Amino acid sequence: MFIEPMLLATAPGPFSHSNYIFEPKVDGHRLIYSQQSGIIRLYTRHNNDCSRQYPELLLPFDDDIILDGEVACVDPATGISDFEEIMTRFQAKRTDKIERFRQTKPATFVIFDVLQYKGRDLRQLPLMERKAILSNLALPGPSFGVVPYIEGAGDELFEQVRAWGMEGMVGKRKNSQYVSRRSDAWQKVINWSYAEVFITGYCKEEFGWLTAVPDGAGRLRSTGIIEHGPGTKEKKAFYGVTKSIILGEDKNFIYLEPRIRAEVKMRNWTKSGLLRSPVFTRFII
CATH class of the missing domain: 2.40.50.140 (Nucleic acid-binding proteins)
Structure with a gap:
């Protein structure tokens, strides 16, 4: 089952605010992970099925679930994601090439939201309640992770993002519901x-x-x-x-x-x- 993702507005620059949490922006491509009746499907933000490209992510959670996040190729030495590497993975079509890339360019699904769980639609819950549910999930394998966040201190995080050479950061209102459109409740700041x-x-x-x-x-x-x-x-x-x-x-x-x-x-x-x-x-x- 595909859910149209919530899209980011663009902030004019880094900011801090007590009503927001701030996350590092992962330099990959958007991925909706859907497990329904035990069947797993992976979708891009445009509803293209990309399950074949990432076999290491076809691992089940303990119950049906829909998750939102980014799929990325992360350098284990630096923790920085490489956009060109994940595009190489995404564009691979042949089974032998996909299997080779699985070993040489492993993909990681970095999760930042949970939209459904155990048959319950969570999108109307405030973001912080969804984050609490997400933090208690047992991840199915080492190719899965959860995006960290801090509360309020966006300027400080952005300084770290710049120092690490990451793509940017995202500020999200703590009480934001999940809507399938672009919203000012979620704002990106790019590290140009x-x-x-x-x-x-x-x-x-x-x-x-x-x-x-x-x-x-x-x-x-x-x-x-x-x-x-x-x-x-x-x-x-x-x-x-x-x-x-x-x-x-x-x-x-x-x-x-x-x-x-x-x-x-x-x-x-x-x-x-x-x-x-x-x-x-x-x-x-």
């Missing part, structure tokens, strides 16, 4: 990284600016596409300037002389040297 890039072109169809950085040998290497961030004013200024610095084009892109520099915020650098989820913040004059 920042970089300076050259804008070397733009997409002809949908909005997108090509980016590059120096490679250390006097050349530029591509770092991906900015798809979010600039407002109408920035876009107008950009396209006004680009007319005089066009180098060429192909079917999809207009290419520019690397004269425009910008600051972007991003989740992190990928292992292949690309910006992960870059957002334009400002032009650098």
